[in-house]
Amino acid sequence: MDETTSIMDPALAPAPSTADDADKPIVFLHEISRRFRQGDTTLDILKGAELAVWPGQSVALVAPSGAGKSTLLHIAGLLEHPDSGEVYIDAKATSHLSDMQRTRIRRTDIGFVYQFHHLLSEFSALENVMLPQMIRGLTRAQAQARAAELLSYLGLKERLTHRPAELSGGEQQRVAIARAVANAPRILLADEPTGNLDQRTSARVFGTLQQLVRASGLAAIIATHNLDLAAQMDRRVTIRDGAVVELT
Numbered sequence: 001m002d003e004t005t006s007i008m009d010p011a012l013a014p015a016p017s018t019a020d021d022a023d024k025p026i027v028f029l030h031e032i033s034r035r036f037r038q039g040d041t042t043l044d045i046l047k048g049a050e051l052a053v054w055p056g057q058s059v060a061l062v063a064p065s066g067a068g069k070s071t072l073l074h075i076a077g078l079l080e081h082p083d084s085g086e087v088y089i090d091a092k093a094t095s096h097l098s099d100m101q102r103t104r105i106r107r108t109d110i111g112f113v114y115q116f117h118h119l120l121s122e123f124s125a126l127e128n129v130m131l132p133q134m135i136r137g138l139t140r141a142q143a144q145a146r147a148a149e150l151l152s153y154l155g156l157k158e159r160l161t162h163r164p165a166e167l168s169g170g171e172q173q174r175v176a177i178a179r180a181v182a183n184a185p186r187i188l189l190a191d192e193p194t195g196n197l198d199q200r201t202s203a204r205v206f207g208t209l210q211q212l213v214r215a216s217g218l219a220a221i222i223a224t225h226n227l228d229l230a231a232q233m234d235r236r237v238t239i240r241d242g243a244v245v246e247l248t
Contacts, residue, residue, distance in 0.1 A: 024054075024090070024091050025052035025053055025054050025088075025091075025219070026053060026054065026055055026089070026090060026186050026187055026219040027051075027052070027053050027076055027087070027088070027089055027187050027219055027221075028051070028052040028053075028087075028088040028091070029049060029050060029051045029052075029072070029075065029076060029085065029086075029087055029088075029244075030050060030085055030086045030087075030088065031048045031049070031050065031084065031085040031086070032046050032048070032049040032050070032072070032075055032082045032084075032085035032086075032087070033046055033047050033048060033049070033082060033083050033084045033085055033242075034046040034068070034071055034075065034080075034082050034083050035083055044242050045067075045068040045071050045242065046068050046071060046072065046075075046082070046239070046242050046243075047241065047242030047243060048085070048242070048243060049068075049072065049085070049239070049242065049243055049244045050243075050244055051072070051076075051221070051237065051244045053187075053219040053220070053221060054219060055186075055217040055218070055219055056213060056214055056217045056218065056219075057213075057219055057220070057234045057235065058209075058210060058213045058214075058220040058222060058233040058234045058235070059220065059221050059222070059233065059234065059235045059236070059237060060222055060223075060224055060229070060230035060231075060233040060235065060236045060237070061073070061221055061222065061223040061224070061237055061238070061239075062223075062224060062225070062227065062230050062236055062237070062238050062247065063223075063238045063239040063240075067238075067239040067240075068239045068242070069191070069223040069239065070191055070223070072221075072239065072244070073189045073191050073221060073223060075087060076187070076189060076221060077106060077110050077112060077187075077189045078094060078097075078102045078105055078106055078110070079106070081095075089105060089109060089186075089187070090109075090186070107132075107135070107136060107183065108136070108183060108185070109185050109186045109187060110185050110186075110187045110188075110189065111180035111181050111182075111183070111185040111187070111188045111189070111218075112180055112188075112189050112190075112191075113173075113176055113177055113180045113188070113189070113190040113191070113193045113209075114176070114190075114191050114192075114193070115191060115192040115193065115195040115196055116196065117164070117172045117173050117175065117176040118176065119164040119172055119175055119176060119179075120164075121163065121164050121165060122163070123163065124160065124161045124162060124163055125151060125156060125159050125160055125161070125162055125163075125164075125167065125171075125175045125178075126144065126147050126148060126151065126160040126161065127147075128164075128175055128179055129143075129146075129147035129150060129151060129175065129178045129179045129182050130143040130144055130146075130147045130182075131143075131179075132179060132182050132183055133146055133147070133182050133183060136183050143182075146182065147160075147178070147182065148160060150178040150181065150182060151174075151175065151178050153178075154174045154175075154177065154178055154208055155174065155208075156171060156174055156175065156178075159171055159175075168201070169196060169197050169201060170197055170201035170204055170205055173193060173194070173197065173205050174205060174208055176193075177193075177205070177208055177209060177212065181212055181216070181218070184216070185218065186217075186218065186219060187218065187219050187220075187221075188209070188212070188213065188218045188219070188220040188221075188222075189220075189221050189222075190209065190220065190221070190222040190223065191223045192223055192224060192225065193205065193206075193209065193222065193224075194206055194224065194226060194229065195224075195225070202226060202229065203229070206226075206229045206232070209222065210232065210233070
């Protein structure tokens with residue numbers, strides 16, 4: 001599979017977008033507010049935050065610790081409810097959905113990559129990528145073929161049977177990326193995905209993410225402290241006084 005070939009599995013991917021759909025963001029955070037209580041103090045982390053991301057677009061979220069990056073990602077990924085505002089996925093509001101419906105969207109439409117890879121230590125790289133597909137309902141043979149294809153695409157063809165302890169940090173994170181996109185999501189959310197890696201490995205893992213976003217039409221929001229990597233993305237935003245602000 002070359003770099004221009006979509007890694008979306010036809011059996012998993014959503015129906016092709018119409019011309020009208022191409023003009024709509026896949027994920028749109030509208031007037032999002034989130035506050036937390038800390039003793040007698042109320043902390044307004046997000047105040048009317050707005051962010052829209054379109055297919056094939058990568059957005060770097062660059063902000064200091066405590067500014068609300070993880071909170072914003074959790075809300076975008078339907079892991080956390082905002083105090084006010086709305087999260088739209090494919091132009092559909094999600095605030096009224098049940099927990100089961102939100103879980104279904106996370107399983108089919110959203111992929112997550114974290115700073116720590118969270119791979120299952122007793123399973124091989126191949127099996128770690130197979131598991132979310134089998135949970136979704138694919139047969140073992142289908143999941144194995146898809147996992148092998150993804151891992152090979154990410155340069156891990158010779159590491160399929162290796163367990164996490166037998167892989168380098170960069171290899172482990174690439175397995176985590178393959179697992180995140182195994183079910184052909186529309187949205188990829190990454191929270192400091194290269195935070196534990198050296199500069200050279202970070203660049204390679206980041207390049208992998210960029211490649212996947214462009215090849216498969218993902219809408220990606222990637223939180224990072226690495227300004228050099230952020231500069232390579234399509235857009236850069238920060239959180240300032242609770243609002244999402246575009247950086248030039």
